[in-house]
């Protein structure tokens with residue numbers, strides 16, 4: 001063996017979302033929109049007279065790479081219009097198409113957040129669509145939004161909220177809770193303060209999306225307590241996301257005091273805090289029960305995935321990082337996620353061999369750890 005080869009290594013995607021078949025064939029514009037993290041509607045640029053060799057308006061490297069790789073997969077010209085045409089033929093049987101992509105990428109399991117899209121899609125239907133093993137995480141924010149309409153006081157709300165989380169954590173298929181507090185009030189979490197939370201109750205009643213930081217912080221503390229009790233994993237969104245994220249409070253460094261306090265709680269930093277992944281890497285290097293994944297930044301940072309992997313492993317222990325995609329609209333995201341990740345990781349691992357930091361066997365082992373073995377070790381109790 002002259003270098004690392006990840007091509008045949010299986011992958012478990014530790015963070016992604018479900019989707020359904022598009023009812024009608026996509027236009028190129030519709031397909032491109034599905035590939036974007038943007039929640040802002042497009043500017044309505046005229047695209048019918050464009051030069052097909054020029055980038056489609058608004059697209060970036062990730063879309064460029066996907067078009068090229070799909071063109072190779074379909075054996076067609078590497079142009080958006082041609083790729084979408086081929087896709088529309090193949091997605092006539094969306095289930096077979098999806099399963100074929102999953103087989104091609106050797107994806108054997110998914111950890112799924114059914115909290116997006118909303119209202120939630122059916123788990124059984126999605127399992128049938130992709131044909132692989134699924135584990136679930138349970139989002140706390142929809143629980144909070146639902147229960148606030150059913151309760152007469154903050155005290156009653158907290159009681160029901162805790163009972164709801166506890167009930168969910170008892171379910172075998174649920175491996176942990178998840179919070180998107182980075183989209184609501186940010187990751188700078190205050191001490192648990194019941195009086196301050198109680199004061200925001202009316203505001204929360206009036207608007208489920210209200211900042212109500214004291215309530216949200218309180219609820220995150222409760223979620224951490226329940227995960228600790230149930231010995232399951234707390235997933236926390238860190239870093240960028242879609243356009244609603246509170247960007248100036250999304251760095252994982254804000255979570256550091258909370259993570260130190262709950263040193264017995266297993267925490268999974270979703271998206272590894274990109275673009276602050278070095279902070280996440282440091283945190284997982286000093287706190288034994290904290291892990292990170294490289295989802296969203298992979299595949300949406302495109303060619304940057306190679307740089308990211310190199311930077312994350314400046315500090316992160318090899319057994320603390322897991323593969324993910326954050327696929328959320330189309331199966332090509334799951335597929336491209338694995339292929340881009342493997343391609344970039346091979347380059348990084350082979351550069352470590354060339355530098356004489358390790359031999360091929362060690363580099364190969366690290367590749368396999370990140371792609372699926374670390375997940376198996378962290379989540380083994382839930383198999």
Ligand SMILES: [Zn+2]
Nearest residue numbers: 016017113326
């Ligand atoms: Zn996600």
